[in-house]
Amino acid sequence: MVTGGGKSAIFSVPILILREMARNPRLYPDLPTRALPQGIVVMPTKGLAANIVLESNKFDIPAFAYCHESITEARKTRRNLVNEIRERKTWNVVCVDPEHLRDKAWREIAAYELYRANILYGCVDEVRLINQWGANFRPLFRYVGPFFRGRLPSSTSIFALSATLQPGSATKSVCRSLGLFGNDFFLFRSSSQRHNTQFIMEPLQNGVGGRIFPQLFDYLNSRRKAVIHCRTIDDVLRGPHRLRHLKMYHSLRSSADKEILRLVDEDPECQKQLAASSNPDSAPRKRSETVKPLEHAKTLVLTEKVCYNAVINGIYENPPLDTSTLDCIAAGRRLPCSLCATRNNTSLVFSAPAFSPGVELPLFVHPPAADPIATLDKALRLKKEREHAESAERVRENGPPGRT
Numbered sequence: 001m002v003t004g005g006g007k008s009a010i011f012s013v014p015i016l017i018l019r020e021m022a023r024n025p026r027l028y029p030d031l032p033t034r035a036l037p038q039g040i041v042v043m044p045t046k047g048l049a050a051n052i053v054l055e056s057n058k059f060d061i062p063a064f065a066y067c068h069e070s071i072t073e074a075r076k077t078r079r080n081l082v083n084e085i086r087e088r089k090t091w092n093v094v095c096v097d098p099e100h101l102r103d104k105a106w107r108e109i110a111a112y113e114l115y116r117a118n119i120l121y122g123c124v125d126e127v128r129l130i131n132q133w134g135a136n137f138r139p140l141f142r143y144v145g146p147f148f149r150g151r152l153p154s155s156t157s158i159f160a161l162s163a164t165l166q167p168g169s170a171t172k173s174v175c176r177s178l179g180l181f182g183n184d185f186f187l188f189r190s191s192s193q194r195h196n197t198q199f200i201m202e203p204l205q206n207g208v209g210g211r212i213f214p215q216l217f218d219y220l221n222s223r224r225k226a227v228i229h230c231r232t233i234d235d236v237l238r239g240p241h242r243l244r245h246l247k248m249y250h251s252l253r254s255s256a257d258k259e260i261l262r263l264v265d266e267d268p269e270c271q272k273q274l275a276a277s278s279n280p281d282s283a284p285r286k287r288s289e290t291v292k293p294l295e296h297a298k299t300l301v302l303t304e305k306v307c308y309n310a311v312i313n314g315i316y317e318n319p320p321l322d323t324s325t326l327d328c329i330a331a332g333r334r335l336p337c338s339l340c341a342t343r344n345n346t347s348l349v350f351s352a353p354a355f356s357p358g359v360e361l362p363l364f365v366h367p368p369a370a371d372p373i374a375t376l377d378k379a380l381r382l383k384k385e386r387e388h389a390e391s392a393e394r395v396r397e398n399g400p401p402g403r404t
């Protein structure tokens with residue numbers, strides 16, 4: 001399912017329906033009901049969990065993120081989270097990460113009869129991570145399927161979501177981990193194509209190890225809200241994040257980042273967001289680890305010469321394949337990819353939104369060329385300065401070189 005395709009409805013609608021059935025049981029005489037329906041959503045990051053809590057609350061569904069911060073907070077205020085969850089009176093949906101799902105607390109919750117009588121579903125969001133992270137970065141992703149199968153009642157619905165799970169061996173591996181075999185489950189594959197997004201690929205003109213990326217200036221100065229995804233936290237720290245209208249966000253962090261998401265939504269001066277990828281590749285690499293080969297799908301996109309959207313749709317088998325694998329011009333896409341736009345001589349202009357009164361933001365400009373000596377490290381700089389002084393001294397004493 002495409003990002004923004006309505007995942008929160010999948011968590012919320014079953015709860016809303018069961019709550020309605022519990023309120024009016026006589027209207028649904030032949031259907032199983034739950035007095036206080038419960039859902040477990042396994043989330044890979046705190047940022048995503050916080051988002052689900054926010055979205056569920058909009059549907060008037062109390063939800064809770066069971067994570068390190070909330071557990072610590074509960075200890076301080078002497079709240080017993082295990083009791084609150086299994087007594088089902090505070091929340092309908094609880095988000096938990098794979099590491100905490102392994103805690104004794106969740107074994108106690110899942111064994112509690114009242115909770116078992118009301119559990120409706122167990123869901124894994126971003127399920128592709130079972131393959132990507134379960135291998136070695138966060139191995140407890142592989143524990144999610146056994147927990148659902150072994151500890152929840154057999155009547156519990158098990159489902160999993162992803163915007164970027166490739167068909168074939170990746171999908172089979174995830175299904176196997178969750179215990180979804182043969183014809184005992186349904187696989188719904190909707191298109192992951194985003195019709196409101198233009199895919200542009202630009203080769204870097206500057207070294208990736210540098211501090212200045214002039215190619216970003218056009219985007220940064222467009223006065224539109226922007227998110228810059230960086231591969232590692234180190235990349236973010238090297239960026240121009242100290243300027244006041246940029247904020248750093250990392251989805252593996254929690255409470256501070258909720259405020260940053262709010263600022264991006266509501267603060268006209270917060271124009272840009274630097275996001276560090278929560279990809280396992282951004283984790284510190286051990287010396288013994290070898291560099292992984294580039295994924296085949298990435299290679300296909302990086303080497304594409306005709307249409308990026310067509311090749312991506314082919315990789316994810318986005319339906320309907322007969323049109324989704326056409327190039328942007330033939331398929332009539334509103335926002336053609338950079339290959340198609342160049343071939344078709346199309347340039348897109350996005351108008352800048354007006355600032356609120358009193359808000360003025362400085363433009364990003366290319367910094368003046370640095371003194372080549374000043375950019376050298378300290379020891380080398382001192383050596384160069386000394387040589388420069390000695391050379392000037394010689395000129396003063398002997399005149400310019402070459403004269404006799």
Ligand SMILES: [Zn+2]
Pocket residue numbers: 306307308309310327328329336337338339340341
């Ligand atoms: Zn295209």
